Amino acid sequence: MLPRKHEDTKKGTVHSSSCFRVFVTVAALVAGVGVRAQAAQVSVTPIARDGQVLVSFDLGVGISDDLRDAIQSGLATTFSCEVALRRATATWFDRTIASVTVTASVRFDNLTRQYQLSRTFDGKEGVAHSTDDEEAVRRWLTEFERVPLSMTSVLEANGEYYVRVRARTRPRNAWILWPWDRSAILGRATFTFVQ
Amino acid sequence: MAGFTSIAPLRSQEPLTPAPVRRRFRDSPRRILIGTGVVTALLVALVVVSARTSRFTPDLLTEGVLYALSAADLAMLAALLFLLARFIIKLVVERRRALPLARFRTRLVALLLGMTLAPAILVLIVGSELIRTNIDRWFNAPLADVLSSANQIAGEYYHERQVLVGDHADRVASALSSVDLAGADADAIRERLAPELTLHGVRRLTVYRVGPNAGSPPTLELVGDVSASGLPAGEGTAAARLAAQAIGGVSDARSIEMLGASGDLLYAAAVVRAPDGPPTGVVVAADYVAGEFAARSHRMVQAFEGYNQLRVLRRPLTGMYLSFFLMVTLLILIGATWTGSYLAKRITRPVVALSAAAREIGAGRLDQRIEQQGDEEFGALVEAFNVMAGELATSRRKLERSTHEIERKHLEVEKRRRYVETILERITTGVVSVDISGAITTINTAASRLLSLPRSIVGHSARAVFDRADLRELGALIAGVDRPTVTEPIPQEIAIPREGQELRLAVVATALIGESGASEGLVLVFDDVTPLIRAQKVAAWREVARRLAHEIKNPLTPIQLSAGRLRRHFQTAPPAVKALVDECTETIVGEVESLKGLVDEFSQFARMPSPKTVPTDLGQLISETVALYNGIFADVRIEQRFAPGLPLVRLDAEQIRRVIINVVDNAIEAMDRRGVIVVETQLDIPNRVVRVVVADDGPGIPAAEREKLFLPYYSTKGRGSGLGLAIVRRIIAEHGGSIETSDNVPHGTRFTIELPC
Numbered sequence: 001m002l003p004r005k006h007e008d009t010k011k012g013t014v015h016s017s018s019c020f021r022v023f024v025t026v027a028a029l030v031a032g033v034g035v036r037a038q039a040a041q042v043s044v045t046p047i048a049r050d051g052q053v054l055v056s057f058d059l060g061v062g063i064s065d066d067l068r069d070a071i072q073s074g075l076a077t078t079f080s081c082e083v084a085l086r087r088a089t090a091t092w093f094d095r096t097i098a099s100v101t102v103t104a105s106v107r108f109d110n111l112t113r114q115y116q117l118s119r120t121f122d123g124k125e126g127v128a129h130s131t132d133d134e135e136a137v138r139r140w141l142t143e144f145e146r147v148p149l150s151m152t153s154v155l156e157a158n159g160e161y162y163v164r165v166r167a168r169t170r171p172r173n174a175w176i177l178w179p180w181d182r183s184a185i186l187g188r189a190t191f192t193f194v195q
Numbered sequence: 196m197a198g199f200t201s202i203a204p205l206r207s208q209e210p211l212t213p214a215p216v217r218r219r220f221r222d223s224p225r226r227i228l229i230g231t232g233v234v235t236a237l238l239v240a241l242v243v244v245s246a247r248t249s250r251f252t253p254d255l256l257t258e259g260v261l262y263a264l265s266a267a268d269l270a271m272l273a274a275l276l277f278l279l280a281r282f283i284i285k286l287v288v289e290r291r292r293a294l295p296l297a298r299f300r301t302r303l304v305a306l307l308l309g310m311t312l313a314p315a316i317l318v319l320i321v322g323s324e325l326i327r328t329n330i331d332r333w334f335n336a337p338l339a340d341v342l343s344s345a346n347q348i349a350g351e352y353y354h355e356r357q358v359l360v361g362d363h364a365d366r367v368a369s370a371l372s373s374v375d376l377a378g379a380d381a382d383a384i385r386e387r388l389a390p391e392l393t394l395h396g397v398r399r400l401t402v403y404r405v406g407p408n409a410g411s412p413p414t415l416e417l418v419g420d421v422s423a424s425g426l427p428a429g430e431g432t433a434a435a436r437l438a439a440q441a442i443g444g445v446s447d448a449r450s451i452e453m454l455g456a457s458g459d460l461l462y463a464a465a466v467v468r469a470p471d472g473p474p475t476g477v478v479v480a481a482d483y484v485a486g487e488f489a490a491r492s493h494r495m496v497q498a499f500e501g502y503n504q505l506r507v508l509r510r511p512l513t514g515m516y517l518s519f520f521l522m523v524t525l526l527i528l529i530g531a532t533w534t535g536s537y538l539a540k541r542i543t544r545p546v547v548a549l550s551a552a553a554r555e556i557g558a559g560r561l562d563q564r565i566e567q568q569g570d571e572e573f574g575a576l577v578e579a580f581n582v583m584a585g586e587l588a589t590s591r592r593k594l595e596r597s598t599h600e601i602e603r604k605h606l607e608v609e610k611r612r613r614y615v616e617t618i619l620e621r622i623t624t625g626v627v628s629v630d631i632s633g634a635i636t637t638i639n640t641a642a643s644r645l646l647s648l649p650r651s652i653v654g655h656s657a658r659a660v661f662d663r664a665d666l667r668e669l670g671a672l673i674a675g676v677d678r679p680t681v682t683e684p685i686p687q688e689i690a691i692p693r694e695g696q697e698l699r700l701a702v703v704a705t706a707l708i709g710e711s712g713a714s715e716g717l718v719l720v721f722d723d724v725t726p727l728i729r730a731q732k733v734a735a736w737r738e739v740a741r742r743l744a745h746e747i748k749n750p751l752t753p754i755q756l757s758a759g760r761l762r763r764h765f766q767t768a769p770p771a772v773k774a775l776v777d778e779c780t781e782t783i784v785g786e787v788e789s790l791k792g793l794v795d796e797f798s799q800f801a802r803m804p805s806p807k808t809v810p811t812d813l814g815q816l817i818s819e820t821v822a823l824y825n826g827i828f829a830d831v832r833i834e835q836r837f838a839p840g841l842p843l844v845r846l847d848a849e850q851i852r853r854v855i856i857n858v859v860d861n862a863i864e865a866m867d868r869r870g871v872i873v874v875e876t877q878l879d880i881p882n883r884v885v886r887v888v889v890a891d892d893g894p895g896i897p898a899a900e901r902e903k904l905f906l907p908y909y910s911t912k913g914r915g916s917g918l919g920l921a922i923v924r925r926i927i928a929e930h931g932g933s934i935e936t937s938d939n940v941p942h943g944t945r946f947t948i949e950l951p952c
Contacts, residue, residue, distance in 0.1 A: 066507075073503030074496075075253055110346050110496045111353050112451055129445075171253035173510050 042187030059142040078105040081167040098150035155193040162190040264518035271525040295550040300539040307535035319524045346499035349492035361463035364480035368465035376404035376476040381419035398423040399481035412443040427457040437464045438477040458486040545573040561588035629657045630716040672704040741801035748794040758783040806847030836875035866893030884949045892943040
């Protein structure tokens with residue numbers, strides 16, 4: 001549990017399993033185990049393992065009727081998540097340390113009643129499979145485990161960082177498109193990197 | 196219509212018609228045509244795009260097209276607002292500047308905009324509602340139900356067939372569990388499977404066995420397959436992939452291989468397990484859906500999906516069509532606004548250009564011309580205007596030359612006037628001019644000084660100014676200013692009293708006669724001839740003295756000699772006679788001696804030598820002279836007050852000493868040898884003179900007698916020759932100075948001697 005890790009880190013007794021003596025503390029006051037955005041359902045959990053910053057996040061959304069309609073219409077429906085590791089600066093725009101774009105797509109075959117699921121990481125094809133379980137589809141689209149974001153070597157010891165997750169669905173279902181899309185799902189978690 | 200673009204200044208070397216300037220966009224029909232073509236092409240492109248929206252992918256539709264249309268709408272809205280704001284601001288500015296036809300332009304543009312705006316917005320509203328209504332009508336319930344049912348039928352059929360094929364695969368896998376697939380012969384397997392094709396309707400069976408290299412997942416090797424006759428071959432790899440999924444742990448592994456017009460192959464895989472549990476192979480069963488049926492099923496599914504995709508994308512589609520519509524409306528409004536502005540300018544520009552050019556010409560810039568690019572309605576007017584401007588410029592140049600000539604002459608006159616004025620101010624002759632109305636127009640410094648009149652009397656009535664008692668004689672000369680009869684100036688000598696003395700002026704009054712012969716006034720010229728008269732008198736007296744001395748002195752010696760002879764002749768006469776003769780001859784000789792002394796003084800007055808001047812310390816000279824009186828007159832006190840910084844004065848010390856002695860003697864005599872005499876010196880730097888003032892506190896001299904003091908043989912003492920002050924005046928005069936008398940305050944007489952320094 002990351003909050004415990006935070007506590008243990010303060011005591012200086014817990015070590016990670018990697019060759020790095022790395023642990024990440026998540027500011028419980030700021031983020032706890034998840035940072036709320038939109039409907040306050042997005043949870044973002046950054047962890048450090050084996051010299052990498054891994055981010056797990058759950059968009060916390062179910063499959064709405066509109067989304068279900070879109071999927072069952074045979075449209076390729078995609079959740080595109082931009083995960084960014086950033087550092088806040090007081091006098092200027094926050095600096096992005098690293099970012100990765102993860103997409104999860106689903107396409108429903110009305111003939112076979114199968115959901116074809118696929119993922120990409122920064123445009124590279126990932127795993128793909130099919131299922132007929134709608135709950136599995138929901139998890140596939142909204143839950144991401146240990147997405148590699150950055151090497152810990154680029155982080156400064158005791159530095160304050162945060163991970164921001166911005167997710168949006170395609171195709172959009174709006175009358176008019178606005179550059180500042182308010183329908184995006186946002187999540188954020190702040191942590192202190194201690195080496 | 197004639198085309199005008201601007202007004203332009205014309206250089207003097209340029210011809211009357213100005214060269215055409217570079218045309219702007221709105222004056223170029225070619226560019227307008229190109230612009231119109233671009234807009235039309237844009238509209239056509241919009242129509243084409245809207246017609247092909249069904250072919251767009253959802254992502255392109257929602258991310259690309261809709262975004263582009265939204266951005267284009269916003270840009271065009273901004274452009275429309277900019278055009279309107281620019282037009283309104285320009286109109287406000289033009290109306291504030293009271294430019295011509297500003298109101299007309301406002302009305303024209305407002306009319307065009309109003310005529311366009313109302314129908315455009317109406318069409319936008321109605322059209323938008325129609326679009327929304329029609330799109331909603333696409334998705335009516337019966338159609339949705341039909342498509343959903345059709346999709347369900349197709350799906351159920353395929354699903355049922357796949358379940359059936361899966362059952363076959365399970366059954367065959369169960370049957371093969373007792374067979375050693377690793378060592379089985381392919382022909383034996385085919386032989387064993389062949390009845391399945393005929394008895395259970397399976398169209399193809401493929402058997403794989405687990406390879407010798409165990410792994411995770413294990414590798415599969417094809418053992419053998421059997422197919423019904425006439426079955427399309429298919430891709431060939433679909434069965435292998437499905438088998439790999441099944442051995443990899445995927446439960447209920449199924450797939451469909453679509454063969455296009457040939458139909459579909461439905462696959463299902465089942466793992467063959469040995470009786471003791473480990474997998475030994477995989478059986479892939481396949482069924483075949485004929486081409487026509489498969490195609491119909493696909494079309495049903497596609498229709499359902501297409502319908503539902505449209506329904507899902509209903510809002511973006513509606514937004515896209517509305518954006519199209521809004522874009523066309525905005526294009527119309529922008530076009531109307533621009534066209535209104537363009538037409539208004541096109542119509543009013545010639546008049547505005549004429550007005551602006553007229554203002555420029557009114558402001559004096561006569562080289563302004565209006566550019567003419569056509570010869571239609573306004574061409575003649577513009578040409579006439581340009582001709583008029585040219586003639587105005589020519590006239591102005593002539594006028595400027597005349598003005599320049601007048602200015603030059605005026606400068607000359609002014610120069611002459613200043614020259615004359617300077618002369619008038621510098622000369623010692625007094626000049627007073629009076630205009631025909633009797634007002635004094637000029638009085639120079641000398642006149643002001645001689646007449647004791649301020650310069651500020653210029654403009655005053657001469658009659659009033661010269662009504663003063665001492666100036667009445669002059670006033671009488673001016674009285675006839677309005678009578679042009681006096682053509683020949685007649686010199687006159689007028690005496691006016693000035694500070695107890697008589698100032699004698701030689702006056703000439705000259706009438707100013709204009710070119711028409713009428714009198715324009717009078718000028719009074721007068722000179723102070725007092726010193727001249729004095730000099731003439733002195734010269735006359737010197738002549739008198741010289742003749743007197745000559746005529747008297749000559750007989751004196753014979754008289755004296757005769758008296759001597761008489762005396763000697765009567766030496767022998769009786770005593771009484773002798774005494775009488777002696778007494779008479781003694782008297783004669785004594786009086787002759789007295790006459791000789793008198794004649795010598797006259798001779799001295801007549802033959803007084805010219806002064807031999809050298810730079811002399813006047814103060815020291817006065818001090819030494821005054822020192823001669825020390826202890827002589829007990830009741831007379833002589834005070835000396837010398838101005839500091841007195842320069843050396845060129846003078847004949849002996850003669851000046853004689854002057855001082857004479858003046859001081861007179862003062863002592865005048866105050867009856869009792870009182871105070873002040874001898875002081877003054878320095879008058881502006882007039883470059885040194886003054887010696889001798890003031891006594893005696894009874895003073897009446898004003899009427901002051902001038903006579905300096906006449907020879909005039910004496911108030913009853914003794915002496917009366918030549919003392921006459922000699923004094925002569926000495927001072929020969930030193931280039933002057934001597935005046937005036938009253939002392941509170942009583943007494945002041946002799947003021949001025950000597951140049």
